[in-house]
Amino acid sequence: xxxxxxxxxxxxxxxxxxxxxxxxxxxxxxxxxxxxxxxxxxxxxxxxxxxxxxxxxxxxxxxxxxxxxxxxxxxxxxxxxxxxxxxxxxxxxxxxxxxxxxxxxxxxxxxxxxxxxxxxxxxx
Numbered sequence: 001x002x003x004x005x006x007x008x009x010x011x012x013x014x015x016x017x018x019x020x021x022x023x024x025x026x027x028x029x030x031x032x033x034x035x036x037x038x039x040x041x042x043x044x045x046x047x048x049x050x051x052x053x054x055x056x057x058x059x060x061x062x063x064x065x066x067x068x069x070x071x072x073x074x075x076x077x078x079x080x081x082x083x084x085x086x087x088x089x090x091x092x093x094x095x096x097x098x099x100x101x102x103x104x105x106x107x108x109x110x111x112x113x114x115x116x117x118x119x120x121x122x123x124x
Contacts, residue, residue, distance in 0.1 A: 002026045002113040004096045009118030016086050016122070022079040022096030022115060033099040034072055034079040037108055038092035038120075048081065048094070050104035058104045086122045093117040 003025035012018055022034070035050025047060040049070040059065035069082040079096055097111035105111070 002032075002098045004098065004113060004115035006094060006096050006115045006118040009094060009120045011121045011123065012086055014087055014122055014124050017082070017084045018086065018120060020081040020083070020094055020096075020118060020120075022081075024077040024079070024096075024098065026077070031102060033101055033104045035097050035099065035104055035111065036070060036079070036081045037095045037097060037111075038090075039095070039117075040089075040092040043092075045095070045108045046092075047106040047108070050099075051079065052104050053102045058106070060106060083120075086120075088122045088124045091121050093119050 005023045008020040031053050033050055033052045036048040037045045038048050039045040048064055049059040051057045051070050051072040055072060057070045067085045072079045095117045096115040098113040099105055099111045
């Protein structure tokens with residue numbers, strides 16, 4: 001089982017930026033897909049974006065791609081989420097997940113390992 005730990009969340013104002021990091025405990029993750037999801041209160045878990053083993057990135061929506069950037073470092077076993085121009089509707093718990101496949105998937109059920117999540121709160 002892969003242990004994942006997210007850091008970098010916090011309380012910010014609309015228009016600010018945050019960078020989330022996800023540290024994975026297991027070596028050899030270069031063959032796995034890694035992704036970010038988020039879940040707001042009362043809503044389903046939403047796919048934000050993910051990177052496959054070679055670093056190719058897929059985003060959940062075009063609007064997310066305009067403001068968010070997913071990247072990964074296979075040497076350090078890290079996944080990152082750079083979030084710019086944050087909006088109150090971005091408020092959620094953000095989760096890192098690993099899929100034991102070369103390709104990213106947009107559904108949460110495709111991921112076997114999850115971090116505990118980090119809270120991001122954006123005030124207006």
